[in-house]
Amino acid sequence: MNPSKQLAPELLSGSQVLIEALERNGVKQIFGYPGGTIMPVYDALVGSTMKHYLCRHEQGAALAADAYGRVTRKAGVCMATSGPGATNLVTGIANAFMDSVPMVVITGQVPSALQGTDAFQEVDIFGITLPVVKHSYIVREIADIPRIVDEAFQLAENGRPGPVLIDLPKDISAGTGAAVHMPLAPLPAAPDPDASTLQAASDMLSKARRPLVIAGGGIAISNSVEAFRRFAERTAVPVTTTLKGLGIMPADAEGYVGMLGMHGNGAANHAVQNCDLLMVVGARFDDRATGHLAQFAPSARVIHIDIDAAEISKLRKADVAIVSELAPALDGIRPQHKANTGWRAQCAGWTREFAWRYDAPAKGIYAPKLLRDLSRVQPAGMITTCDVGQHQMWVAQHCSFDDPLQHLSSGGLGTMGYGLPAAIGAKVAKPEATVLCVSGDGSIMMNVQELATLKRYDIDVKILLFDNSALGLVRQWQEIFFDGNYSEVHLSDNPDFAGVARAFGIQARSISEPDEVSGALDWLLKSDGAAMLHVAIDSMENVWPLVPPGKPNHKMMRSNPDKAR
Amino acid sequence: MYHSLDIRLSASEGAVIRTLGLIERRGFSLGKCSISEAGSNGRSMQLTVASSRSGDLLKRQLQRLHDVHSVELKPAVSIQKSPGIRPINRRT
Incomplete structure (x- = not known):
C-alpha cells in the first residue's frame, strides 16, 4: 500500500493495519471463512493483493493452510470468526503443531468489553489453543498489530516451525488508530554444532559395527534433504525413515531399508532392533515408530540431532546430542570409514526378504x-x-x-x-x-x-x-x-x-x-x-505388517493369526 | 522427585497460565507457586514441582516458550518437601 503511511502514520482501522501487515509479510493466499466478529477484517480484505479461498468449514481452511505451509515452508494463513469458527480451526492448529508446520491463524474475537461475559460466539480460543500453539497473542492495541504479525511469522517459520494464533477483538479490528511498522530484530540463529560433539559422533560412527540412521520429518522441514543424501552416500550407513521422512531417500536407494514402525517394512524394523548405533536426525521417537520403547533398538547407543533441545532424551536417552540446524551437523560428522560391509549386506538381505509382495489373493482390486x-x-x-x-x-x-x-x-x-x-x-x-x-x-x-x-x-x-x-x-x-x-x-x-x-x-x-x-x-x-x-475394495483387507501395541518392532505380525490369506 | 524452579517470564497476557499449563501437561504436579513483578516488563515465578520425569527435560520444554526468558532448575537436595504435592508417576 501507500509507502507514505510508514512515514507519517495516519489513522487506519485495525483491520487495515492487519491486512497491510499480512501483505508486508509476503502473504499471497488466505484460507478462511467469514462471520460476525471477523467481518471488519473481511471488509478490509476487499481490494487487498491477497487471494482469499473460502473453504466450506473452518477445519478445511486450517488444514489447507497446514499443507500450504508444508509445501512452501512459509506460514500458511487461515482465518475464522470467534466462537464456533475459532473452535473449528483447533484440529487444524493441533495438526500443524504436532507435525511442526508453520502457520499463522487469525481469529475474530468479541469486543474487549464483552470478553469474559459469555457473549454471543465468545470462546477463549487463546486458552483453548495454548497446548497446541507455538505462541499466541490477544491484540489489545492497534499500534501493536504490525509487531505482533511480524513476530507471528517469525516465530512460526523459524527454529522448529509451528502454528501461531492471533486473536483479534472486534473493537480493535473495527476501531481506528495509528500503527507504525518497526522492523523486528532477527531471532538468534541456531548455534553451530559444537566441534567436539561432532567429533564424538564421528568416533561413535567409526567404532560402530552395525550403525543405522533414522531420518525424520525435520530433514524436510529444514531443507536438508541434499545434505542428508550426501551424508548417506559418504558414510554408507543404512537408512530407515519415519512416516514424515518418506522421500528423503529414493525408494530404491542402496542402503535404504524403508519406513520403520507399526506398519513399517520388516527390513527397517529388523535393522533397528539389531543395530548397535542409532543416529536419529530430525525425528522424535514417536510411539508409532518405536513400538515398545523399552525394547526399542535394545543394543544401540544413540546420537540424536535436532534443532529442538526439548526433544533430546525426552523418550530415549541420547549418548551424544547435537542441537543445531541439521545440515551443518550432517556435513560435520565424518566417520573414518564407510559402514561395515557385513552389516550393509545383512540389511540388504532383509530388504530382499521383506520386499513388498503384490501377489496376494485379494478379492477384487488390491x-x-x-x-x-x-x-x-x-x-x-x-x-x-x-x-x-x-x-x-x-x-x-x-x-x-x-x-x-x-x-x-x-x-x-x-x-x-x-x-x-x-x-x-x-x-x-x-x-x-x-x-x-x-x-x-x-x-x-x-x-x-x-x-x-x-x-x-x-x-x-x-x-x-x-x-x-x-x-x-x-x-x-x-x-x-x-x-x-x-x-x-x-x-x-x-x-x-x-x-x-x-x-x-x-x-x-x-x-x-x-x-x-x-x-x-x-x-x-x-x-x-x-x-x-x-x-x-475388499472390506476385510488388512494392513500388513503390524507391530501389535506394546510389542517391540521385530515382533511383527505378517498376516492374520487365525486365517491363511 | 521434587524440583524447584526459578522462572523469568514476560508480563504478556497469558504468560503465566501458558507456563503453568505446560508444567502440568508435561507430567509435573504443581506445589508452591509464587509470582512477582520483576523489572519493567517481566515477572518472576518461583515453583516447587514434583514428577518422576526429568526436571532437566522440563527446563528445556519451558525454554521453548516465547514468553519464558530464563529457567533455573535448583538442585533437588535444597528443596523442602511441599505437603500438598505428590510426584506424578507417569510412564514415559
Whole structure:
C-alpha cells in the first residue's frame, strides 16, 4: 500500500493495519471463512493483493493452510470468526503443531468489553489453543498489530516451525488508530554444532559395527534433504525413515531399508532392533515408530540431532546430542570409514526378504498393488496427500516419493479429513504440480464439503478414494485385538461417492475390478480438472505388517493369526 | 522427585497460565507457586514441582516458550518437601 503511511502514520482501522501487515509479510493466499466478529477484517480484505479461498468449514481452511505451509515452508494463513469458527480451526492448529508446520491463524474475537461475559460466539480460543500453539497473542492495541504479525511469522517459520494464533477483538479490528511498522530484530540463529560433539559422533560412527540412521520429518522441514543424501552416500550407513521422512531417500536407494514402525517394512524394523548405533536426525521417537520403547533398538547407543533441545532424551536417552540446524551437523560428522560391509549386506538381505509382495489373493482390486502401479505412471513431482487409516499406511508403504514434500500426511495428530483440504492447500501453493488426494470412505466424509471449494476455484485435485465400506483400520484392530467384535465400523450404507462428487460438479468414475485399474488411473491423471476415482475394495483387507501395541518392532505380525490369506 | 524452579517470564497476557499449563501437561504436579513483578516488563515465578520425569527435560520444554526468558532448575537436595504435592508417576 501507500509507502507514505510508514512515514507519517495516519489513522487506519485495525483491520487495515492487519491486512497491510499480512501483505508486508509476503502473504499471497488466505484460507478462511467469514462471520460476525471477523467481518471488519473481511471488509478490509476487499481490494487487498491477497487471494482469499473460502473453504466450506473452518477445519478445511486450517488444514489447507497446514499443507500450504508444508509445501512452501512459509506460514500458511487461515482465518475464522470467534466462537464456533475459532473452535473449528483447533484440529487444524493441533495438526500443524504436532507435525511442526508453520502457520499463522487469525481469529475474530468479541469486543474487549464483552470478553469474559459469555457473549454471543465468545470462546477463549487463546486458552483453548495454548497446548497446541507455538505462541499466541490477544491484540489489545492497534499500534501493536504490525509487531505482533511480524513476530507471528517469525516465530512460526523459524527454529522448529509451528502454528501461531492471533486473536483479534472486534473493537480493535473495527476501531481506528495509528500503527507504525518497526522492523523486528532477527531471532538468534541456531548455534553451530559444537566441534567436539561432532567429533564424538564421528568416533561413535567409526567404532560402530552395525550403525543405522533414522531420518525424520525435520530433514524436510529444514531443507536438508541434499545434505542428508550426501551424508548417506559418504558414510554408507543404512537408512530407515519415519512416516514424515518418506522421500528423503529414493525408494530404491542402496542402503535404504524403508519406513520403520507399526506398519513399517520388516527390513527397517529388523535393522533397528539389531543395530548397535542409532543416529536419529530430525525425528522424535514417536510411539508409532518405536513400538515398545523399552525394547526399542535394545543394543544401540544413540546420537540424536535436532534443532529442538526439548526433544533430546525426552523418550530415549541420547549418548551424544547435537542441537543445531541439521545440515551443518550432517556435513560435520565424518566417520573414518564407510559402514561395515557385513552389516550393509545383512540389511540388504532383509530388504530382499521383506520386499513388498503384490501377489496376494485379494478379492477384487488390491489397493497396495494399485498404489504401486500408480507410482510407476505418476507425473514427476506429483504431490500426494493422504487421509488417515489403512489407505494412509498403504500409501506410505507402496508409493514412492523423490522428495518428502511430495508426501503430505497427518503424522502426529492422525487427522481423518486432512487429505482433501491438504490437497487444496498444496495445489494453491504449487499450481504447477499434479496433486493427488488418496482418501478412504471414512476419511473423505470428514471434510467432503471441500469438494465445493475445488469446484468454486477450479482447483485441479485428483482424488483416489478407496472404499472398503468400513472404518478399515479400526475394523482391522477389532478383528485382531478384540476377537472380531465389530463395533461401529460398518459403512455399508455409504453414499454413492461418484454421485456425490458429480453433485458438487466434480467428474467421477467408479471401479471394482482389477482389469479396470490401469485405464482408470490413466483417466484420473489425464482428466481435465478435478476428478474423483472411486475404487471399491475388499472390506476385510488388512494392513500388513503390524507391530501389535506394546510389542517391540521385530515382533511383527505378517498376516492374520487365525486365517491363511 | 521434587524440583524447584526459578522462572523469568514476560508480563504478556497469558504468560503465566501458558507456563503453568505446560508444567502440568508435561507430567509435573504443581506445589508452591509464587509470582512477582520483576523489572519493567517481566515477572518472576518461583515453583516447587514434583514428577518422576526429568526436571532437566522440563527446563528445556519451558525454554521453548516465547514468553519464558530464563529457567533455573535448583538442585533437588535444597528443596523442602511441599505437603500438598505428590510426584506424578507417569510412564514415559
